[in-house]
Amino acid sequence: MNGPQIVRLPEHIVEIVSDAGEGAQKAAVSFAQVCAKAGNGLWTVEIIPSEIQPPPHTTGSASGNRIRLAERGNVTNVGNLANVVFAFNEMALLSRLQAESVAPDALFLIDDQWATHDVEAYRKSYREVLEQVRKGGGTVIEVPLEKETQKHVDDTRRGKNMFAVGMLCALYSKELEILREVVRNVFKKKTRKVVDTAVKLATAGYEYGLANFETRFEIPALPTDKSMVAMNGNTALAIGAVAAGFDLCSMYPITPATSASHVLSDIFEDFGGFVHQAEDEIAAIGVALGASYAGKTAITITSGPGMALKTEFQGLAVMTETPLVIVDVQRGGPSTGLPTKIEQGDLLHSLYGTPGDAPKVVMAASTIEECYYILSTARKIAEEFRMLVIVLSDANLATGQQLFVRPDVSKTPRRPPLDLSPVADDALPYDWDPVTGLSQRLIPGQPGGMGVITSLNHDRNGKACYDSERNQRGHQMRSRKLAALQKSLQPPAIHGAEEGDLLLIGWGSTRGTIEEAVDMARAEGSNVSSVNIQFLSPLPPGLKKIFSRFQKVMTVELNYSDDWDDPLINAESRRYGQLAWLLRAATLIDIDCYAKVPGRPLMPVEIYNEIQKHLEEGAKPGKEKTAAQKEGN
């Protein structure tokens, strides 16, 4: 061998998959950390089996991670098809082919033990899957993962992953020392012996790779002088909650929100806060509301089905004008739906799922970095406006990892003590400003401020009343706060040119993907731009003006909309994506949508293809026509 061929690349996407329990997740996290430490930008996405104990050696058992690495710091999404797949068995590999997430000509590393396995069925399916890969144009490298690991540990299920990480680090020309440091860190809570074994295995895998890979990749890092951190969105939310000054998080476990409360539980007490695991989601929001009423800042974190249970209490927060922040880490629905997978299906529910007319603020985080900062804004709004603020995240942000500039903790606001000074005798629980609807908040313990807040309609004194005039007034006052907040918002920034043929509008975690697709199309001369909407209620100002400068406007969303080609669908019957629904109502513009529910993040290329399709259709109101033609047929 004349030494390996080194291929330099601007970016690559790697997937590592094993049977559940074999540690591909941990391998991937370690690999991602090595790359991050080396200065690569990255975005990771978990590949999770939907059952806790799926039968091993099946496609359903495949568990692992997808890691997008790039030389540039700011990777904002999962990217397109994977370039490299490292599979611990052929069924795990097959699951990736079935997910259609891998480029046909990708490089496939696979454990070679199955070629000669005692079980005839394994040997057969191994041959078949490899055959399929090769036919598609893929390159296969068979690696002695099991055999080499056996030399170091008895239970290879607990060791293969570290050997695999070693190999991957060699394949991507990473430094052995960084790898060893990361592995030590990943296992730091384990015994000395476990750490030593893990380091030994990773080193052995690394050396195997150096000695045997004929091609190696190099993704150089662009230099930066900024300190960076890498974490997932739930971790960012949790640390962000601490930085935002919350005192209490009350929750009930639900995927994919739970891990945020795990992180908080781990660190919160050191900051004087704590996590209360309530008996159910209803109690969780009730406890948060009670704490907030008493003057502390409280948050509750949940996911779709938990949001559903919380709706009555949300109404109470709105009616009593008690500040409260709820985070909804959305998952696929309806009902229990797709617990571990992404969807953006809770937008309209967040806005309108509460009994009666209950104006509230709804915001969405669009990147993992934003997950860190958004809670400070949410808290401020909740307290200043005495409002319920819902923050939407999703499974993609929750579990993916991103590299971003380390937050400057010196900017963390100093917390003043609770102001319990006596209030004027004529202070009212709702001294609504007639224009903005804002009012002073009275906190138990303040002499002179005694009064009742109630779920019933009430007047400025907090007294229950049912007459039409005061009912109308109450609604007005609660509603005007939204307009007052909207006054302080900026029109959204446009990614691309200020005017053009097509404008894509997204919200939440699809932002990076949409912007990348827009960049691809613009690089080819297309006149496309995009906008991300962070405030869904109130909507930011200036949308109508922005939309009017484009020939065509459409949303891109991870929720359901009917396809124009579906049976029975026409302009009247079509169900639109949720943001499209909202924007159509708000602007009276005929906004189209590309909304789908694949249970995985969108790839830039999918949106790019959609852009091409729409540009070809031109500026004419094509959809309406298509529908009409269809009826004519």
Place this chain on the structure above:
Amino acid sequence: MATIIEECLEETCSMGAHTLEDYESEMPRWCKGCGDHGVLAALQRVLRKNNIDPENVVSVSGIGCSSRLPHYMNTYGFHGIHGRALPISTGVRLARPELKVIVTMGDGDCFSIGGNHWLHAIRYNIDAVVLVLDNEVYALTKMQVSPTSPEGTKTNTTPKGTYLRPMNPLSIVAGMTNVSFIAQSATWLPSHLDETIEKAWDHKGLSFVRILQRCPVFMPSAFGEGGLNYPVTFLENESGIPVHPGLLKRGPSKPHNHFDLNDAQRVAATVDPAPMGLIYHNPELPTYEEIRAGRCKRPDHETFIKRLDGVLDRFAV
């Protein structure tokens, strides 16, 4: 040499002491003869006796006739939603353990829709006085069956009489882990009710008090026509709720050791005659807020920042 004090001594003595009016708000709008009036009065008397600053009291309730109580108190009040007073109260206690919390619920409110919260609030043992005003019926919604309605009770949803046997809330509470205070009284026994609420007030932990309550409008038949002939036994113990001689006209008394959980469970399981007084008391159990407060201390700003930086270090690359 002694000087003459010019201020009126009487005034100095009473300065800072609260009067009953300090706890009174608008006129209660319960029906004439409703037992809820008595509970409100008893509560106000206990606050007055303990000279509690009204601004440090939070009165929390759910929805129902009885849950209107906070509106009639000149304290801070949170009139919430049906069944959910206890989570709100837990939040208030966790946030501000220096505030006194009184929770008022109806039988439907606490035992039915709020059943889950009821059990868990007892498990948390938050420090609050929990009064369940049990009139054996849903009153605010105009007479539907309640989990405590006696078998055969005719209501709008059980026109032929309920087929189910009533739940015994005392027994359930006595079976809960971490229960620290159980008592029972009745709205037609005002002095006993005063003493019971007083005892509950003094207890540190969740004081669960079931109050048998007259509802002459929708359940006039309950408790032997409003308590007149209702079979009760008063529990006697020198550290319990005093059994004044006058009470013995209503029923006999018997000695009871309220510190013994087994005895308490046996007594709680008795429904006929109904045990009146302190059924169980464990003053030693720590409260949830005590346990938590001991663990979480907000550091000064500089330390806060340093620790936050330390957390970020874990994710630095």
